[in-house]
């Protein structure tokens with residue numbers, strides 16, 4: 001079934017991948033024989049639209065899957081059953097009239113309530129214009145009661161146009177109008193609830209809530225899955241994963257971050273408490289360059305999701321600083337008399353080394369078909 005998927009005009013390259021991950025999460029991407037995972041859905045663009053357009057068409061197996069994806073997504077504004085589209089009001093009317101009656105009638109009957117919302121991309125439409133456009137839809141035989149607060153069915157008249165250069169899109173050749181029934185929209189309370197400005201414990205590189213939730217979606221976070229962040233910092237990514245019901249585990253080389261935070265009520269644990277989320281299974285003080293796993297341990301995590309030190313605000317560090325400076329290369333051994341309280345000194349950890357170690361970690365510790373975000 002084809003649906004109109006309207007995206008927020010943000011993080012453009014991540015929009016389709018997020019929907020594809022969620023389609024997999026909700027069982028819409030059954031792998032073919034011999035495949036471990038299937039990653040792709042079928043997509044189309046409206047006529048004359050560029051890949052950056054907020055309007056895309058996506059083929060999903062059912063309305064239920066579409067609703068679940070929309071509800072959980074960070075970058076989808078809404079998913080709609082398209083009743084018609086066109087470049088002019090006349091074309092739109094013809095398309096809506098052509099849309100099969102048997103698919104329209106269940107939503108137009110006198111026993112249900114409805115609301116029509118007029119929306120445009122890149123321009124504000126005045127209240128008067130909105131009313132005029134709603135009146136212009138009088139050829140649709142709505143028999144139900146209008147309910148602006150809590151309608152049974154919501155219909156959207158959406159338009160995009162070539163409003164000059166300032167709508168942030170590459171030029172769209174023609175105006176396009178869409179009319180459809182809302183199947184699902186995103187949870188608008190999620191990001192305000194988790195925004196960093198009201199979080200107790202944050203640091204200079206704490207991950208923004210929008211990206212953290214987007215990553216948790218790409219990592220298919222859900223109950224019963226174990227998600228590991230090897231660069232946990234203040235725990236933002238794990239907070240998002242825990243919100244979706246996953247079990248979490250994190251590590252960081254900085255002992256102050258994982259053990260102390262800013263005191264007993266302001267640390268990674270208190271971030272989970274703040275949102276009444278289940279606490280991580282464990283937080284390790286561990287160096288991603290010297291993984292703590294016993295020999296032979298493998299296939300433990302369903303997803304590894306992280307935000308490694310890129311060296312922009314803070315560079316990576318790895319254990320063994322003084323030894324490295326002396327030119328001694330090899331495994332770092334802690335002297336026996338210092339085992340209980342020893343914290344190794346650190347040396348710079350290049351991004352290349354860090355990525356290599358992450359790939360090794362993923363290859364070893366992810367379950368087959370696990371996600372690495």
Ligand SMILES: C[S@@+](CC[C@H](N)C(=O)[O-])C[C@H]1O[C@@H](n2cnc3c(N)ncnc32)[C@H](O)[C@@H]1O
Nearest residue numbers: 206207231233234236252253254287288316317
């Ligand atoms: C970009 S920050 C992660 C921030 C985190 N996502 C958050 O929301 O607070 C990178 C983290 O990696 C840690 N780190 C740097 N080198 C490391 C290493 N070799 N092993 C583990 N953690 C390391 C830093 O201490 C820092 O907390």
